[in-house]
Amino acid sequence: MAEITHSTPLKVVKPKASRDDWTMRAFMVMIGAYLLIALAFPLYTMLSKSFENKDGVFIGLENYLKYFSTPALFNSIENSVTISIITMVITVTLAFIYAYALTRSCMRFKGFFKIMAMIPILVPSLLPGIGLIYLFGKQGYMKWLLFGETIYGPLGIVIAEVFFTFPHALLIIMTALSISDARLYEAATVLRAPKWKIFWTVTLPSARYGLISAAFVVFTLVITDFGVPKVIGGQYNVLAVDIYKQVIGQQNFSMGAVVSVVLLVPAIFAFFIDRQVQKKQVAQLSARAVPYEPKPDKTFDALMMSYSSVIVLIIVTILATCQFAALVKFWPYNLTLGLQHYNFDLMDGGGWDAYYNSIKMALWTAAVGTTVVFTGAYMVEKGRGFQQGRTLFQFLAMMPMAVPGMVLGLSYIFFFNNPDNPFNFIYGTMAILVVSTVTHFYTVAHLTAMTALKQMDKEFESVSQSLQQPFYKMFLKVTVPVCSPAILEIAIYLFVNAMTTVSAVVFIYSYHTQLASVAVLNMDDAGDIAPAAAMGMMIFYTNAAARILHAFVSKYMEKKTQAWRQR
Amino acid sequence: MSANTADTRVETGNGQKPYLTTSNLTKQFGSFTALSDISLEIYEGEFVCFLGPSGCGKTTLLRAIAGLDIQTFGTVTQAGNDVSSLPPSERDFGIVFQSYALFPNLTIHKNIAFGLENRKLPKADINNRVNELLELVGLTSQADKYPAQLSGGQQQRIALARAIATNPGLLLLDEPLSALDAKVRAHLRHEIKELQRTLGVTTVMVTHDQEEALTMADRIVVMNDGVIEQVGTPLEIYRNPASAFVADFIGTMNFVPGQANGGDILKMGNVELKCDAENITERGNITVAFRPENLLVQEGDDKLPNAFEAEVKYMEFMGAFFRVDLLSKQTNSEAHIKGDFSINMVRRTGVKVGDTITVSIPQDRLTVFPGVN
Numbered sequence: 001m002a003e004i005t006h007s008t009p010l011k012v013v014k015p016k017a018s019r020d021d022w023t024m025r026a027f028m029v030m031i032g033a034y035l036l037i038a039l040a041f042p043l044y045t046m047l048s049k050s051f052e053n054k055d056g057v058f059i060g061l062e063n064y065l066k067y068f069s070t071p072a073l074f075n076s077i078e079n080s081v082t083i084s085i086i087t088m089v090i091t092v093t094l095a096f097i098y099a100y101a102l103t104r105s106c107m108r109f110k111g112f113f114k115i116m117a118m119i120p121i122l123v124p125s126l127l128p129g130i131g132l133i134y135l136f137g138k139q140g141y142m143k144w145l146l147f148g149e150t151i152y153g154p155l156g157i158v159i160a161e162v163f164f165t166f167p168h169a170l171l172i173i174m175t176a177l178s179i180s181d182a183r184l185y186e187a188a189t190v191l192r193a194p195k196w197k198i199f200w201t202v203t204l205p206s207a208r209y210g211l212i213s214a215a216f217v218v219f220t221l222v223i224t225d226f227g228v229p230k231v232i233g234g235q236y237n238v239l240a241v242d243i244y245k246q247v248i249g250q251q252n253f254s255m256g257a258v259v260s261v262v263l264l265v266p267a268i269f270a271f272f273i274d275r276q277v278q279k280k281q282v283a284q285l286s287a288r289a290v291p292y293e294p295k296p297d298k299t300f301d302a303l304m305m306s307y308s309s310v311i312v313l314i315i316v317t318i319l320a321t322c323q324f325a326a327l328v329k330f331w332p333y334n335l336t337l338g339l340q341h342y343n344f345d346l347m348d349g350g351g352w353d354a355y356y357n358s359i360k361m362a363l364w365t366a367a368v369g370t371t372v373v374f375t376g377a378y379m380v381e382k383g384r385g386f387q388q389g390r391t392l393f394q395f396l397a398m399m400p401m402a403v404p405g406m407v408l409g410l411s412y413i414f415f416f417n418n419p420d421n422p423f424n425f426i427y428g429t430m431a432i433l434v435v436s437t438v439t440h441f442y443t444v445a446h447l448t449a450m451t452a453l454k455q456m457d458k459e460f461e462s463v464s465q466s467l468q469q470p471f472y473k474m475f476l477k478v479t480v481p482v483c484s485p486a487i488l489e490i491a492i493y494l495f496v497n498a499m500t501t502v503s504a505v506v507f508i509y510s511y512h513t514q515l516a517s518v519a520v521l522n523m524d525d526a527g528d529i530a531p532a533a534a535m536g537m538m539i540f541y542t543n544a545a546a547r548i549l550h551a552f553v554s555k556y557m558e559k560k561t562q563a564w565r566q567r
Numbered sequence: 568m569s570a571n572t573a574d575t576r577v578e579t580g581n582g583q584k585p586y587l588t589t590s591n592l593t594k595q596f597g598s599f600t601a602l603s604d605i606s607l608e609i610y611e612g613e614f615v616c617f618l619g620p621s622g623c624g625k626t627t628l629l630r631a632i633a634g635l636d637i638q639t640f641g642t643v644t645q646a647g648n649d650v651s652s653l654p655p656s657e658r659d660f661g662i663v664f665q666s667y668a669l670f671p672n673l674t675i676h677k678n679i680a681f682g683l684e685n686r687k688l689p690k691a692d693i694n695n696r697v698n699e700l701l702e703l704v705g706l707t708s709q710a711d712k713y714p715a716q717l718s719g720g721q722q723q724r725i726a727l728a729r730a731i732a733t734n735p736g737l738l739l740l741d742e743p744l745s746a747l748d749a750k751v752r753a754h755l756r757h758e759i760k761e762l763q764r765t766l767g768v769t770t771v772m773v774t775h776d777q778e779e780a781l782t783m784a785d786r787i788v789v790m791n792d793g794v795i796e797q798v799g800t801p802l803e804i805y806r807n808p809a810s811a812f813v814a815d816f817i818g819t820m821n822f823v824p825g826q827a828n829g830g831d832i833l834k835m836g837n838v839e840l841k842c843d844a845e846n847i848t849e850r851g852n853i854t855v856a857f858r859p860e861n862l863l864v865q866e867g868d869d870k871l872p873n874a875f876e877a878e879v880k881y882m883e884f885m886g887a888f889f890r891v892d893l894l895s896k897q898t899n900s901e902a903h904i905k906g907d908f909s910i911n912m913v914r915r916t917g918v919k920v921g922d923t924i925t926v927s928i929p930q931d932r933l934t935v936f937p938g939v940n
Contacts, residue, residue, distance in 0.1 A: 012639055013651050015654065016653055017654065468733070469684070
């Protein structure tokens with residue numbers, strides 16, 4: 001019976017949450033709690049540690065005053081910023097030309113060049129440092145190229161960092177260049193603009209957000225990187241290594257916390273500027289844009305191909321040198337081949353067990369991380385109501401991008417090593433390594449998941465609700481299969497990074513959970529450079545194999561579950 | 568005729584009880600009011616269209632009825648139950664979106680079966696029901712294909728089949744035809760209406776396309792700026808628009824400034840028009856409205872009532888007729904007047920640009936709105 005009240009009092013309607021809503025909120029609270037415990041609380045603990053002395057007594061700014069009155073410490077700020085800016089300029093320039101060759105020329109073997117340029121992602125950043133030592137170090141076979149300069153210091157750091165950051169910059173710039181609108185070029189040509197003018201007025205402006213974004217990513221990667229300066233930095237101090245020295249060398253945790261806070265500043269600064277820039281880039285994309293198709297030009301294409309070949313040659317040389325050095329008996333005096341450097345069990349660093357631990361850790365990271373990240377992203381993107389909770393969650397998910405691995409690792413010592421912490425039991429186990437790694441790489445994975453979810457029709461959930469079906473049915477039967485390419489992408493991203501990361505785990509591994517990447521560091525530290533190179537290459541082969549497997553699985557899945565994509 | 572009144576309930580239910588009621592429904596997004604005090608009754612088996620320009624609140628109203636975006640104030644009752652605060656999953660409706668929202672990785676069969684699962688139905692019953700629905704929408708042979716393999720029109724029919732699979736008491740259609748091209752749209756318009764009539768399901772459709780609303784709806788709810796402008800049958804809305812907005816939004820309408828002084832004579836500049844005095848309560852400055860197709864042209868010597876002279880400024884060929892732009896010096900405002908002339912009439916009279924002709928507005932086709940538009 002319809003009972004119509006004619007004078008309804010102005011009472012705000014409070015929507016009743018369905019069972020699904022409650023389940024989703026419970027999930028979101030769980031994953032939000034994860035981010036609080038794995039990120040926010042540890043960082044807070046670290047921040048408060050920087051105001052305490054060795055005995056845990058609050059001493060205000062004393063640590064900071066000491067830091068800024070010790071030139072050996074605060075000089076690192078200038079050093080870090082200098083090499084970061086130099087690397088940024090060089091990497092972005094090199095990557096831009098390479099990306100230009102891949103997107104705007106008709107050179108051959110583009111697939112090959114694309115794959116080869118991605119190789120540095122698959123190795124720990126320690127490895128290019130080791131490679132450079134064999135090339136240009138005291139006994140390097142190309143030492144003459146330096147004309148007496150030393151590779152141990154800023155020169156070595158910059159070269160190795162360029163190697164390490166090149167693929168990251170390339171990916172971003174390539175995306176920026178490939179979304180260019182062909183109609184702009186046609187218009188410019190019709191207006192008889194010369195080629196150089198078109199480049200300055202059309203190409204560069206349309207790629208500018210990509211370039212800026214790439215610049216900030218490179219800057220952040222370099223300033224927070226620990227592997228390269230540790231191996232090849234010599235006496236040249238940088239912030240990330242200072243943290244390591246303070247904590248591991250001098251056991252001065254408070255000062256380690258101070259340096260961490262100092263390192264957080266530029267990283268957070270770069271992060272926020274980059275977010276602003278990326279917001280603008282979205283608005284630039286127009287649905288009606290016509291993709292640009294390059295036209296063959298013999299001279300230009302040959303030029304681009306030579307350039308790309310040189311870059312690939314450099315990448316291959318560095319890696320091949322590492323592999324060669326790992327296989328010879330005694331560089332450079334006895335070049336007979338042998339496998340004795342692979343007897344990792346005889347060296348510091350954990351031996352072959354460290355390698356197997358790494359694989360185990362990377363698999364766990366991929367499995368746990370993908371589940372947590374994708375479910376979390378789904379709750380943020382498709383949840384109903386609970387607006388504040390979702391906004392907070394989104395903020396927490398973006399934060400790890402701005403937190404250097406060293407800083408996260410150190411804050412884990414402070415937070416989880418406290419016997420009063422109920423989560424103390426994970427300290428020293430594989431679990432804390434997985435938690436640290438998942439958290440450290442959370443943001444990129446989260447953004448990948450969000451992008452995929454945003455492409456799904458936002459009315460799917462509405463339809464499912466109107467058909468009175470539980471959300472998990474929709475999630476498992478539609479969302480997950482449709483997003484499977486993105487899910488696989490997240491998994492491989494987490495796996496590869498878990499294999500290569502040093503900074504996120506170097507403070508929190510234990511005797512039983514030594515890792516391959518840390519073993520590279522420790523063997524290098526102990527002077528066993530050849531075994532370090534050998535282990536670094538093992539990481540590379542493992543990651544390459546994982547990538548190839550990923551390619552096959554994606555192809556297979558595409559055939560099987562994405563049949564609907566074909567018309 | 569006066570403009571919108573506070574109470575827009577129209578008694579066309581033949582004494583039926585309303586199936587769906589919204590009372591004083593208001594939806595605010597922050598400081599923006601998307602819906603303001605909407606009260607509406609929809610009867611069982613009715614096909615009602617919410618019609619209005621984009622941003623008028625029609626989709627917001629539909630989403631409030633569905634529980635997808637629950638209103639800030641006011642109540643919604645369905646089949647006698649207060650569903651105001653219930654989530655969509657606890658209401659009883661099927662919905663079709665403009666994007667169809669078909670699950671891309673499920674076959675047509677599985678898409679339709681989606682809502683039938685988890686209801687303790689035997690598998691055979693589900694299959695039977697799906698086949699029945701496929702037959703109903705005439706796509707039996709497509710059961711094992713994926714949505715992307717079907718045309719837009721076919722996809723829309725599948726979305727419809729999925730929405731009615733569970734025999735919901737209410738069918739909601741959110742711009743269901745907007746993504747289709749003109750020919751398919753006209754065809755589907757007819758088909759959806761037929762289906763609705765066969766099933767007798769109470770249906771609410773949101774559209775910005777007046778033609779769709781006029782051809783499909785039993786009643787139309789015209790909305791603008793979050794309020795209801797008029798509720799009525801298509802004929803009522805077209806013939807007797809309740810406001811200048813409705814008159815302008817539906818079909819084409821001429822608006823010419825004029826004066827009313829009581830009595831049965833209106834002045835439009837120097838032109839005097841006889842009108843039905845009992846329909847006109849306004850005094851002073853008014854707007855005279857009439858549709859182009861109601862403008863008559865004097866062909867012989869017989870004087871038509873309400874006639875005046877006008878010059879043909881421009882003739883636009885529309886296929887079935889000419890839309891003619893006229894300028895009359897007698898209506899001193901120099902207002903342009905649109906007239907629709909049939910092809911036959913133009914051929915018969917040989918009227919062409921530059922001619923001065925005598926036109927007339929029949930007394931019963933005049934509408935008057937207060938003030939100057």
